[in-house]
Structures are given as C-alpha cells and as structure tokens.
Amino acid sequence: MPSTTESTRELLLSRIRDVADYPKPGVVFKDITPLLADPVAFTALTDALAELCVRHGATKIVGLEARGFILAAPVAIRAGIGFVPVRKAGKLPGATLAQAYELEYGSAEIEIHAEDLVPEDRIMVIDDVLATGGTAEATLDLVERAGGTVTGFTVLLELGFLGGRERLAQRPVHALLTV
Numbered sequence: 348m349p350s351t352t353e354s355t356r357e358l359l360l361s362r363i364r365d366v367a368d369y370p371k372p373g374v375v376f377k378d379i380t381p382l383l384a385d386p387v388a389f390t391a392l393t394d395a396l397a398e399l400c401v402r403h404g405a406t407k408i409v410g411l412e413a414r415g416f417i418l419a420a421p422v423a424i425r426a427g428i429g430f431v432p433v434r435k436a437g438k439l440p441g442a443t444l445a446q447a448y449e450l451e452y453g454s455a456e457i458e459i460h461a462e463d464l465v466p467e468d469r470i471m472v473i474d475d476v477l478a479t480g481g482t483a484e485a486t487l488d489l490v491e492r493a494g495g496t497v498t499g500f501t502v503l504l505e506l507g508f509l510g511g512r513e514r515l516a517q518r519p520v521h522a523l524l525t526v
Contacts, residue, residue: 351395351523360524362388363504377504377526379475383417392418392523396473396501397425399521403498405471407431407464409490411482412438412457415474418503422473431463431470433486444493448485457485464495477502477522480511487518 362382369376382388400408400422407429410419416432423430436445436456443458464470470490477483477500487497497518505512505522512520 355391355395356524358388358391359503363524377476377506379414379503382503389421392503393421393425395523396422396503399499399501400426400428400471403471403519404469405498406467406469407471407495409433409459409470409472409486409495411472411474411486414476418475419473431459433457433459433472433489444489446485446489446492448481450481451479455482457482457489459489459493461493464490464493466494466496468495469498470495471498472500474500474502475504477505477511477520478509480509480514483511484514487515 359382362385364378364381366376366378368374382392396418405428408419408423409431410416412434420430434457436458439458439460442461444461445456445458447454447456472486472490483500487500490497499519499521500515501521503523505525507525
C-alpha cells in the first residue's frame, strides 16, 4: 500500500463519480473524469503514483490504453522516467510484441513496441482500475516477454470484489483506493 495519506485518499475518492447501469444494466461504473478535472486532486494522484514509482526503483512506466495513458504520462514526467504505451492491436507502427487475452464476451489483443524495453528496465505498470485482472495479467506478461522486470502493477482504484489481484499471482499490486 502506498504511503498515501488518509486526506489524499478521501480527496481522490470524493472525486470519483458512480454512474449506475453503465455500460450495461446492473454495472456501477467508476467515473474518474471529475478527479481529472480537479487540478488539486489530479496533482495529488500524480504525486502519490510518482512517489510509489520512485520508491520501487522504476526506470520506466508502462501505461494501458486509454485511461492508463492519462494517469501514467504525467507520473512519468513527475518521476523523471520514461513512458511506454501498451495499445490495442494494430495501433502501433513498426515492430511490436502482442499478447492475446480473454474478455467476458470474447478476446482481445494488446501490443507494445518491441524495442521500448530492455532487460535492465524496472517497470511500473499504471492503469486507472483493477477489476477482473485480465488486461492487467496480459500487460504484465507482455512487459516480461519484452524484457522488462515488473516492479508493480499500480492503480488508482481496485474493485476488490472482482478478484483481479488474485489473478496477478506473485506480482506486486498497489492500489491507492479499494472498494
């Protein structure tokens, strides 16, 4: 658990809006756009994530498309380290490595540039939410195949009731907030 203060946790949580029945009936979507629109909250989030990256010795940050990009890029700048995107298949030019994974209703594939990670890299993967863990697991596998060493998978919000953390096995998971 990051050393995020209780007041920071309260600030972040107060800026996450619940949207009932989105994207389908019965689902409560956790909307982070109010947090992103609040410069105090967004700065507090960026600082907390950057501190965690520095503490774990990350040399690069990998962000997941698309909301993971929004969080990871300013964290990389704040921490003074590189940012590497993981994108949906077919979105990156040049040589890529791909990782397929299963979704609730089908499958998907993500990619990373083959040359963006080297064996010396210590990678902190950042995303907005950890739910069932499918995308997270695929990303961690992809980072390791690309040559990086995972120092952690870090999210703003973990939906603990969906069990995503268990799917990530022995890899370190850091969540600023858990519901």
